[in-house]
Amino acid sequence: MKITQQIVNKHGLNSEEYNKIIKLIGKKPNLLELGIFSAMWNEHCSYKSSKKYLKTLPTKNKKVIQGPGENAGVIDIEDEDALVFKIESHNHPSFIEPYQGAATGVGGILRDVFTMGARPIATLNSIHFGDHKHYKTKNLLSGVVSGIGGYGNCIGIPTVGGEVKFNSVYNENILVNAMAVGLVKKNKIFYSKAKGSNKPVIYVGSKTGRDGIHGASMASAEFDKNTEEKKPTVQVGDPFTEKLLLEACLELMKDDSIISIQDMGAAGLTSSSIEMASKGNLGIEINLNKIPCREKKMTPYEMMLSESQERMLLILNSGKEDNAEKIFKKWGLDFSIIGKTTDKKDLVLKFNENEVANLPISALSTEAPIYDRKWKKALLPKKTSLPQNYKSFKIIDSLKKILMSPNNSEKSWVWEQYDQTVMGDTIQKSGGDSAVIRIHGSNKGVSLTIDSSSNYCESYPLTGGKQIVAEAWRNLISVGSNPIAITNCLNFGNPEKEKIMGQFVECIQGMKEACTYLDFPVVSGNVSFYNETNKKTISPTPTIGGVGLLKNLENMMTFGLKELGSSLFLIGKTSGHLYQSEFLREVVGTKDGPPPEVNLFNERNNGFMIRDLILKKLLNSVHDISSGGMLVALSEMCIRGKIGAKIKIPNKNISSYEYLFAEDQSRYLVEVSEKNKKEVVKILEKNSVYFEIVGKTQKDCLDLEKEFNIKVEELIEINSRWFKSYFNEN
Amino acid sequence: MKSSVIVFPGSNCDRDVAVALEKFKIKNEMVWHNEASLPKSDLVVLPGGFSYGDYLRAGAIAGKSRIINDVIKHAKNGGLVLGICNGFQILIETGLLPGILLRNKNLKFLSKNVFVKVINTNNKFCSNYKNKKVIELPIAHNEGNYFADYKTLKNLEDKDLVVFKYCDMDGNINDVSNPNGSLNNIAGILNPEKNILGMMPHPERLIDPILSGKDGSIMFQSLKK
Numbered sequence: 001m002k003i004t005q006q007i008v009n010k011h012g013l014n015s016e017e018y019n020k021i022i023k024l025i026g027k028k029p030n031l032l033e034l035g036i037f038s039a040m041w042n043e044h045c046s047y048k049s050s051k052k053y054l055k056t057l058p059t060k061n062k063k064v065i066q067g068p069g070e071n072a073g074v075i076d077i078e079d080e081d082a083l084v085f086k087i088e089s090h091n092h093p094s095f096i097e098p099y100q101g102a103a104t105g106v107g108g109i110l111r112d113v114f115t116m117g118a119r120p121i122a123t124l125n126s127i128h129f130g131d132h133k134h135y136k137t138k139n140l141l142s143g144v145v146s147g148i149g150g151y152g153n154c155i156g157i158p159t160v161g162g163e164v165k166f167n168s169v170y171n172e173n174i175l176v177n178a179m180a181v182g183l184v185k186k187n188k189i190f191y192s193k194a195k196g197s198n199k200p201v202i203y204v205g206s207k208t209g210r211d212g213i214h215g216a217s218m219a220s221a222e223f224d225k226n227t228e229e230k231k232p233t234v235q236v237g238d239p240f241t242e243k244l245l246l247e248a249c250l251e252l253m254k255d256d257s258i259i260s261i262q263d264m265g266a267a268g269l270t271s272s273s274i275e276m277a278s279k280g281n282l283g284i285e286i287n288l289n290k291i292p293c294r295e296k297k298m299t300p301y302e303m304m305l306s307e308s309q310e311r312m313l314l315i316l317n318s319g320k321e322d323n324a325e326k327i328f329k330k331w332g333l334d335f336s337i338i339g340k341t342t343d344k345k346d347l348v349l350k351f352n353e354n355e356v357a358n359l360p361i362s363a364l365s366t367e368a369p370i371y372d373r374k375w376k377k378a379l380l381p382k383k384t385s386l387p388q389n390y391k392s393f394k395i396i397d398s399l400k401k402i403l404m405s406p407n408n409s410e411k412s413w414v415w416e417q418y419d420q421t422v423m424g425d426t427i428q429k430s431g432g433d434s435a436v437i438r439i440h441g442s443n444k445g446v447s448l449t450i451d452s453s454s455n456y457c458e459s460y461p462l463t464g465g466k467q468i469v470a471e472a473w474r475n476l477i478s479v480g481s482n483p484i485a486i487t488n489c490l491n492f493g494n495p496e497k498e499k500i501m502g503q504f505v506e507c508i509q510g511m512k513e514a515c516t517y518l519d520f521p522v523v524s525g526n527v528s529f530y531n532e533t534n535k536k537t538i539s540p541t542p543t544i545g546g547v548g549l550l551k552n553l554e555n556m557m558t559f560g561l562k563e564l565g566s567s568l569f570l571i572g573k574t575s576g577h578l579y580q581s582e583f584l585r586e587v588v589g590t591k592d593g594p595p596p597e598v599n600l601f602n603e604r605n606n607g608f609m610i611r612d613l614i615l616k617k618l619l620n621s622v623h624d625i626s627s628g629g630m631l632v633a634l635s636e637m638c639i640r641g642k643i644g645a646k647i648k649i650p651n652k653n654i655s656s657y658e659y660l661f662a663e664d665q666s667r668y669l670v671e672v673s674e675k676n677k678k679e680v681v682k683i684l685e686k687n688s689v690y691f692e693i694v695g696k697t698q699k700d701c702l703d704l705e706k707e708f709n710i711k712v713e714e715l716i717e718i719n720s721r722w723f724k725s726y727f728n729e730n
Numbered sequence: 731m732k733s734s735v736i737v738f739p740g741s742n743c744d745r746d747v748a749v750a751l752e753k754f755k756i757k758n759e760m761v762w763h764n765e766a767s768l769p770k771s772d773l774v775v776l777p778g779g780f781s782y783g784d785y786l787r788a789g790a791i792a793g794k795s796r797i798i799n800d801v802i803k804h805a806k807n808g809g810l811v812l813g814i815c816n817g818f819q820i821l822i823e824t825g826l827l828p829g830i831l832l833r834n835k836n837l838k839f840l841s842k843n844v845f846v847k848v849i850n851t852n853n854k855f856c857s858n859y860k861n862k863k864v865i866e867l868p869i870a871h872n873e874g875n876y877f878a879d880y881k882t883l884k885n886l887e888d889k890d891l892v893v894f895k896y897c898d899m900d901g902n903i904n905d906v907s908n909p910n911g912s913l914n915n916i917a918g919i920l921n922p923e924k925n926i927l928g929m930m931p932h933p934e935r936l937i938d939p940i941l942s943g944k945d946g947s948i949m950f951q952s953l954k955k
Contacts, residue, residue, distance in 0.1 A: 149839045153870070154780045156742020240740050240783025247739075331739060412842070419841045419870040421935045422778075424746040438940070553940060729836060 001031050011038035012221060017369060024363040032301045032349070032357045036364065038214075039267035039305055040274060043529050046368040049495040050527040053508045058521045063484050066523065071112040071192055071263065073523025074184070075485050077549050081439060082186045083446055084118035087179035087489040087545040089528035093234040094176040096227060098143025102127075102176050103151040103237035107309055109180040110157065111263035114246050115312065117190040117253050118182025121423060122437050123152050124161040124450040125178045126489070126543045130171030132406050132726060137166070140174050142727070147237075148178070149417040154239035155246065158426050159418035160435035161448055166406045169454070172223065172533035177489040179450055179545040183439065190253060192262040194280030194315050197343040199259060201273070201284060202321070203336045204328050205245045205311035209294035211235050212268070212307025222494055223533035233307075241310040241333070248331040249312065257320035264311040270304045272313040274347060278365035286339035288351040300351045315341060375501035378461050381594045386578060390588045395631075395656060396708035398587045402628050402661075403635060403719045405586045406726070410639070413723030427553060431640075433478035433624055434548070436556055445556065447481035447548040453627075456595035458539035459580050461503045465510025465542060466598045470665060472546030473518050474624040477607040478668065480557040480614040481548030486515065488525040488544055493537030495529045503540040504529075511542065517600040520546070557614045559623035561641030566620055566697050567677050568645060570630060572606045572667030573690045576658030582628040583661035596663050602690075603666040609689045610668050618680050620671040630694075631660040631704075633669045638702050638712045639719055646703040647695030656707070671697060731756045731954055733773040736801065738763045738792050743778035743814065743934060750934040751775070754950035761797060768800045773810040773953060776801070776817030778870070778932060788831065788873045789816060793823030802826065810854055810953070811926045815871055818918070818928035827919055827928045828886070829878035834871070835911025841870040843942070844909050846917050846931055847897040850890050853924040858952040864901040865945035867931035869909060869917075874930040876912035876919075886919055894918035894929055 001007075008018045011034055021037050022028055029037060043049060059067035065082055066074035072086035090105025106123060113120050127144055129137050141164075152159045157180070212235035252258060260280070262272040269291070277284040288300045294308070316324055321337060328335040342348070347364065349357040402408050415430040427445055428436035434447040451472045457464030469486065476483040488511065493500040515521055531538040550556055578584055579593025613619050621641065625633045638645055649656050672680050684691045703709045733756050737744045744760065751758040759769050763781075768774060781792035792798065798820075805811045805826055813821040821827045834840050843866050848859040859865065878886070886892050894917035898907040908915045910930075918929030933946030 146838065153839055153841075153872075154740070154742075154783070156779055238783070240780060240785070243740050243742070243780075416842045417839045419839070421841065421868045421932070421941075422742055422746070422870060424749060424935050424937075424941065427940055 003028060003031065003034060008034065011035065012042050013038055017041060020369060024367055025359055030357065032304065033359055035301050035305050036270050036357065036359065039270045040364045041368050045267050045271055047527055048369050049371050049373050049529060050504065051370050052372055053505055056508065057512050058516050059523060061519050061521050064521055064523055068522065068524055071115045073485065073487060074116065074189060075523060075547065076186065077446060080185050082184050082189060083547060084113050084116045084182040084184055085179065085487055085545065085547055086112050086524040087177055087487045087543060088526045089489050089491060090176045090178065091174065091491060091528050091531055094144055095174050097234040098140045099147040099150065100234055100236050102144040102147030104235045104309055105176050105178045106148055106151040107237045107239065107242050108265050109178045110155065110242065111265065113180045113182035114249055115190065115261050115263045116184065117188050118184035119250060120157045120180050120182045121425065122158055122160045122181045122435065122448060123178060124435065124448055124545060126163045126450045126452055128165045128167065128170045128175035128541065130166065130174065131168040132166050134168065134171045144176055145414050145417050151237055151239045153419040155243045156422050158420050158422050160420055160426055160437060161430050161450055163450060163452065164411050164414050167454065167539065169539045172536060173531040173538050175491050175541060177543045179487060181448060181547065188253065190258060190261050192260050192276055192279055194260050194276040194282050194341055196259065197282055197341050199315050199318060199341045200321055200337050201286065201339040201341060202314040202316055202324065203291060203311065203338045204314060205333055206238060206241050206308055207292040207294040207334055208298065208303055208306045209308045210298065210302055210306060213302060213305045222530050225534065227533065235307045235309050237309050244331040244333055245310050245312060248328050248333055252324055252327050257316050257324055259315045259317055261312060261314050264313060266307065268305065268307045274361060274364050276313065276315060277341065277347065277361045281345065283342035283344040283346045283361060284339060285342050285348040288349055290336050290338040292334040292336050300349060300356045373495055373501045374498050375505045376498040378502055378506055380460050381592065383579065383594065384592055387588055387590055390657060391655065393587050395660060395704065396710060398583060399631055399635065400718055401587050402582050402632055403715065404722055406722055408582060408628055408632065409722035410720045411723065427556065428479065428558065433475040433559055434481065436479055436550065438553060443553055445550040445553045447476045447479045447550060449475040449546045450543060451475065452541050452543040454539040454541040455580050457507055457541065459595045461506035461540055462510045463595045463597055465507035466514040467595060467665060468542055468544050469511050469514035469518065469520060470598045470603050471626055472544040473520055474607060476546050476548035477611050478557065478559065478622045478624045480555045480611065481550040483520055483546060483548040485521050485523045486544050486546045488522055488542055490525065490527045491531055491538065491541040491543065492529050493532045500537060507540055507542050514598065514600060518604060555615055557619065557622045559621050559637055559640055561637045561643040561645065561671055561697050562620040563673065564643065564697055564699055565674060567672045567693055568647065568695045568697065569670045569672055569680065570667065570692045570694050571610065571670060571689060572602065574659055574662055574664050574667065576654035576662045577664050578658055578662055581661055581663045583657065596665050598665045606666050606668065606689055609684065609687055613680060613683065618672065618676045620673055622668055622670045625667040625669055627663065629661040629663050630669060635702060635715050637669065639716050642712055644698045644701040644712050645695055646698050648705045650692055731773065732771050733758045733775060734761045734768050734771040735775045735777055736761050736763060736797055738779065738781035738795065740781050740783050741777050741779035743932065747775050747777045747814065747934040750937045750946065750950050753937060754954050756950065756954055763795050763797050765797050768804055771809065773812060774801050774804055776813040776820050778815030778817060781816055781820065789819030789823040792820045798824060805926050808923065808925050812855065813928040814932055814934065815930055818930055819873060821926065821928040826926050827921060828882045829876055831873045832875040832877050833873050834875050839872045840909055843868050844931065845897050845899055845907065846894045847901050847903060848893065849895055850893045853893065853920060854953060855927045855949055856893060856952055857955065858948045862948065864897060866943050867933060867945055868935045869931050871930055874910045874912065876916040878913065883913055887914065889922060891920045891922065892916055893920055893927060894931065
């Protein structure tokens with residue numbers, strides 16, 4: 001078959017890239033070789049637009065064992081234990097086929113974690129949908145949620161946290177970001193770097209089918225009106241097989257059979273074999289006749305580009321093949337020795353005794369193009385005067401409106417579809433500031449959170465990037481843990497556009513500042529560009545998965561109010577920043593102005609103060625103040641604890657609206673028993689932490705002096721109404 | 731007291747239940763589904779999970795698995811058998827317990843803590859619930875909607891074989907407190923000889939105050955006696 005310009009373009013490569021290929025390999029590629037290049041050089045696998053900036057993020061602190069570049073990041077959580085975690089997007093497939101797209105997103109990220117020898121102990125997710133009134137939203141939401149549940153529930157890993165958001169910018173490009181966390185002994189971590197030539201290369205897991213061919217290329221392009229036709233590029237998940245694969249891999253990992261291991265994720269057999277060889281500075285030779293195939297007459301092209309799920313590639317120590325085969329057969333999985341490592345540093349593919357491809361590994365990996373794309377700086381939006389009418393909305397009506405909005409509603413409709421308690425170590429489930437999972441058999445735990453704030457990032461990416469890291473950090477602090485590190489999933493539009501690239505560059509800059517200042521490095525992650533349909537782009541949406549350590553679970557904190565007559569302290573300064581707030585968006589209906597600025601000094605100072613007070617057992621409950629501001633945070637504390645509160649607005653030169661609904665950063669609302677009040681005041685004053693005592697807890701009602709009085713029961717009802725009525729359920 | 735937990739390839743609550751058994755000093759052994767016979771055991775547990783993926787009817791394949799013949803033999807000889815969640819579904823597939831578990835009434839997987847009333851404490855599994863009859867346990871299932879024909883249901887009720895019913899915090903049994911649509915709010919049943927219990931809620935997930943409660947412990951304490 002002659003390679004025409006049209007075929008090259010269909011593979012997502014431009015003519016410049018094609019010419020570079022010819023130069024690198026010294027010949028014109030055949031169709032199979034072109035397909036392999038297309039799989040490796042697309043944005044999804046090569047990070048060609050993002051690499052330059054990702055390199056600027058901090059990736060180390062004294063807890064980091066493995067930073068970016070492996071299947072997942074690894075941190076030290078003391079004793080013999082390490083935690084493995086990563087987040088990944090599955091946006092494009094989930095929009096085309098929500099159930100399978102989301103399910104395989106979970107499956108893929110779980111494999112990244114157990115590939116490293118870790119038993120997965122939790123998953124989280126961040127899912128973004130279009131306007132709830134958009135005709136596709138209901139179907140996408142229910143499909144994605146049941147897909148996430150369908151996979152995680154079957155394999156038996158608890159889904160313990162997440163966020164669900166709605167915004168018309170995602171009407172034609174939903175986001176499905178899944179994070180997995182696993183536990184491993186520090187001396188039993190497995191890596192993907194191949195070592196030694198002439199070692200057997202083993203294929204295990206499911207058979208290869210024709211599903212998911214060109215999945216990674218699909219995820220590296222915009223959508224248009226023909227999106228539906230891309231359905232065959234979506235893979236189909238089989239969580240039962242993944243469970244078998246998980247158990248078989250962990251069983252084999254008990255001894256020293258495995259040299260290196262890599263899951264076949266995006267770009268399947270192609271990227272897994274090339275990555276292993278590239279990291280080990282070796283070559284790899286594969287006999288494609290040995291690939292277990294699901295369908296007859298599959299071509300080398302199809303085998304190399306299939307994204308069939310639940311497959312792994314292993315390199316074993318010579319002589320360990322029989323034992324390994326026994327284990328995989330026990331679990332009913334395919335096991336095939338498909339080739340060997342070589343010292344020639346080429347990828348050589350054979351089929352029916354013929355050599356069908358021969359490419360230098362370096363051309364596919366290290367020599368892949370890296371772009372320094374043009375980008376445009378975003379302008380900080382002006383603080384225009386707020387709409388005159390905003391004070392005409394009653395405070396109580398505004399609160400109700402926020403609490404019953406899709407974005408701020410209680411989301412048990414979603415979470416109850418996820419098995420949250422399997423494995424018996426879920427200490428805090430979805431709905432808290434962070435989820436908390438006990439380390440099995442011990443009294444320590446890890447805190448997990450997942451956060452994004454696309455409105456802030458859309459308004460001003462630099463601040464948005466900084467804010468979202470700070471918010472994840474704050475959520476980990478709020479449960480009494482020590483924040484350690486993050487994983488990030490960077491969802492953006494088309495990087496070939498200067499504005500979009502600018503959003504990316506500046507979000508990274510903001511993240512970098514916050515990560516550095518808070519000693520909160522990035523250990524893994526993923527970039528998803530081209531979240532566009534018919535030239536309409538999403539808001540920049542970096543999603544942060546944060547992880548912290550609770551050395552003693554007895555010091556864990558929750559946010560529900562605990563007792564009557566205790567004092568409510570607002571920690572951190574309220575300047576009254578209403579721009580980009582839920583109040584202005586949901587109630588007044590304006591999206592103007594800059595996001596709240598993050599003062600990293602205050603962030604750290606206030607956060608460490610809260611953590612110390614928790615450790616001293618001086619606080620009853622803690623909630624970070626985020627979306628919706630102080631009044632929404634307080635309502636949530638009342639709802640969770642089924643206890644009321646009476647508060648008073650201090651005399652200030654800002655309006656009640658600004659005081660109650662502002663989204664100023666680095667703030668917490670905490671409940672302090674009468675007996676501890678003096679002590680807490682003393683400590684706060686001594687450490688120059690700004691605070692105000694805003695009121696007291698009481699029975700049944702939330703009271704704002706001179707303004708309103710509402711029963712907690714009513715708050716609960718308002719807050720839990722939306723999802724059920726959206727889906728017509730009682 | 732010696733127990734065996736059957737491990738199907740897709741079981742995922744096998745470890746959890748083993749932890750619970752061992753916590754209450756019941757000597758436990760894990761038994762692979764492909765074994766021909768059970769080790770000597772007083773109690774056999776069929777744990778929760780997705781035994782063979784459950785792409786077919788939940789528990790259908792497990793009901794025909796190799797080890798299950800010996801489980802049936804053990805049960806017919808009066809040995810104790812506890813089926814939790816998928817284990818309950820499997821017990822129904824083997825015919826050891828009557829009825830069927832349909833998909834939940836709203837056709838969605840449902841994972842939450844629910845209140846359950848202990849209706850019958852006169853059996854080996856529940857004797858320690860005498861002093862606490864309304865308990866809290868987690869459920870996590872897609873097919874837990876118990877259904878049986880009129881005669882079967884009447885027989886279960888008349889002979890006091892319904893052990894657990896979904897209820898509210900105060901013990902009221904009604905439609906509002908029925909999470910999955912089960913007939914008569916049924917959450918767990920016994921065979922007439924009362925040596926086989928099938929239940930949808932997960933007692934093994936609530937054995938520790940830090941896990942928001944320990945109402946599940948009471949069952950294992952009862953079994954230990």
